[in-house]
Amino acid sequence: MGRFDRYLLSQLMLVFGFFALVLVGVYWINRAVILIDQFMGAGSSGLLVLELTLLTLPTLVKLVLPIAAFLAVIQVCNRLYSDSELVVVQATGFSGFRLARPVLAFGCIAGLLIGILAHVLVPASMARLNDKEAALADAASSRLLVPGSFQHPVSGVTIYVREIDADGVIRGLMISDRREAGRAVTYTAEQALFLRDDTGPKLVMLDGMAQSLDLDTERLAITRFEDFTFSVGNMVGEASQRRLDPRQVSTPQLLAASEALQERTRRDTAWLRREAHLRFAESTLTPALCVMGFSALLLGTFSRFGLWRQIVLAVLLVVVVKVFDNAAADIARDSPAAWPAIYAPTGLAGAISMLLLWLGGGRLHAMRLALRRRRHGA
Numbered sequence: 319m320g321r322f323d324r325y326l327l328s329q330l331m332l333v334f335g336f337f338a339l340v341l342v343g344v345y346w347i348n349r350a351v352i353l354i355d356q357f358m359g360a361g362s363s364g365l366l367v368l369e370l371t372l373l374t375l376p377t378l379v380k381l382v383l384p385i386a387a388f389l390a391v392i393q394v395c396n397r398l399y400s401d402s403e404l405v406v407v408q409a410t411g412f413s414g415f416r417l418a419r420p421v422l423a424f425g426c427i428a429g430l431l432i433g434i435l436a437h438v439l440v441p442a443s444m445a446r447l448n449d450k451e452a453a454l455a456d457a458a459s460s461r462l463l464v465p466g467s468f469q470h471p472v473s474g475v476t477i478y479v480r481e482i483d484a485d486g487v488i489r490g491l492m493i494s495d496r497r498e499a500g501r502a503v504t505y506t507a508e509q510a511l512f513l514r515d516d517t518g519p520k521l522v523m524l525d526g527m528a529q530s531l532d533l534d535t536e537r538l539a540i541t542r543f544e545d546f547t548f549s550v551g552n553m554v555g556e557a558s559q560r561r562l563d564p565r566q567v568s569t570p571q572l573l574a575a576s577e578a579l580q581e582r583t584r585r586d587t588a589w590l591r592r593e594a595h596l597r598f599a600e601s602t603l604t605p606a607l608c609v610m611g612f613s614a615l616l617l618g619t620f621s622r623f624g625l626w627r628q629i630v631l632a633v634l635l636v637v638v639v640k641v642f643d644n645a646a647a648d649i650a651r652d653s654p655a656a657w658p659a660i661y662a663p664t665g666l667a668g669a670i671s672m673l674l675l676w677l678g679g680g681r682l683h684a685m686r687l688a689l690r691r692r693r694h695g696a
Contacts, residue, residue, distance in 0.1 A: 322407060323420040326394070330424040334390035341382040342375070349374050366450075373447050376439040377565075380432055384604045387428040391421060391608045392632060395615040396625050414616050414675040421612040425605030433601035437569045444566030471550070472497070487511065491523060493548060504529045505548060521548045569594050588654030596647065599660045603643065606667035610635055613674035639667045 350371040398404040407417065469477045474497040480490025488510040495503045507526030512519065523546045530539045562582040564572065571579055572594035575587040583590065614632035615625050643663035650657050 322412075323423070326398075326420040327424055329394045329398075330390050330421070331427070333393050334386055334424070334428065337386035337389045337393075338379070338382060341386055342379055345378045345382060346371065346375060349378065370447070370450065373443045373450075376435050376443045380435040380440055380600070383428055383432050383435070384600075384607065387425065387604055387608055388611055388636060391424070391611045392615065392629055395612055396629065399615070399625055414613065414678040417616065418609050418612055418671070418675060422605060422609050425608035428608065429601040429604040432604055433597075436597040436600050441566050441568050444563060448563070448566055488521075491521070491526070493521075500533050502531045502533060504531075505546070507546070519550050521550055522546075523548060564590065564593050569597055586654070588657075589651075592650050592654045592657045592660070595650075595657045595660050599643075599664065602661065602664045603639075603667065606664045606671065607636055607639065610639070610667045610671040610674070613671045613678065616678040617674060635667075635670060639663050639670075642666055 350367075353367050353370050353374075395404065404417070465479050465481045467478070471477065474495065476492075476494040478492040479488055482488050489508070491505075491507045491510040493505040495505070505523060505526060505528050507523035509524045510526075511522045511524075513522055514520070523543070525544060526546065527540055527542045528546070530541070531537075532539075562579075564583050564585065567579065567583070567590075572590045575590040579590065580586060611632040614635060615628045617628055617631070640663075646659040646662050649659045
């Protein structure tokens with residue numbers, strides 16, 4: 319790699335790191351605020367919320383890196399043109415294809431980082447989140463027991479708690495259950511305990527009564543009890559009953575698509591393999607977009623006003639490729655056997671890059687011929 323290649327690559331990596339840090343910080347803070355409001359407001363520990371926010375980082379970074387890579391290419395190329403560095407290098411005989419070499423290397427590095435995230439870190443973080451399902455269920459259960467507030471965990475159920483002692487004893491509990499058509503049941507208890515066993519979370523009510531009202535006949539039946547158990551597992555959901563998220567499955571497992579995995583994810587073989595190919599496509603598309611953006615900017619000439627026209631062209635080309643990428647993903651989703659369509663956007667971006675580099679090379683060659691004629695004429 320030549321000196322100019324190393325210089326351009328170092329500039330791209332520096333700006334890429336800056337954009338990635340800023341974008342990840344913005345996305346992560348927004349996600350952290352949502353989790354803090356959702357769980358800490360319900361009494362969950364700060365350590366649990368911190369771990370959840372950290373586990374969302376790989377997914378956020380994977381989302382942000384392609385954007386940061388493209389912005390880095392635009393920013394660095396525009397600055398090199400403004401400082402006339404790229405113009406001087408072109409005048410020395412560097413072709414567009416030669417200039418695009420360090421940009422391609424940079425795109426491959428960004429694609430490699432995205433591949434590590436997509437194939438290793440994101441599945442690992444999602445699997446860890448799955449291990450935290452029990453803790454999340456506890457947090458969801460605790461939201462049912464907020465003193466002095468009426469809670470509606472599911473449609474037809476209302477729970478009210480007067481207060482909760484320091485030792486966890488609930489005092490003054492009321493549960494209104496209207497999930498059964500034509501029947502309304504209201505449970506009240508002086509004291510209650512929140513317990514969790516193998517069958518799920520439960521409320522054990524002590525010294526209370528159940529008032530059952532038949533809405534059709536308007537007959538009221540009252541039953542007093544010393545202790546009564548009310549299951550709340552169907553209100554918060556159990557981790558074991560949830561469908562396995564394919565995002566937490568490793569790529570080799572997705573490609574193998576075993577029967578056990580199909581049963582846990584409730585997806586067929588073609589669908590699982592399509593998900594694996596989508597991960598590979600994320601890595602291959604980023605280098606192509608970086609080179610395409612750089613190629614679009616090479617069409618410009620030196621101007622004190624910058625390369626805003628070429629920047630707009632580069633952004634529009636990225637939008638076109640992403641629209642095509644979404645359409646290809648939809649085709650593969652409707653017909654999983656058509657998974658090769660997932661890689662078509664990468665080919666499209668590569669073809670556009672080759673065309674733009676060829677056009678830029680022709681324009682540069684014409685400029686050189688004109689300069690030589692002027693010199694000979696002088």
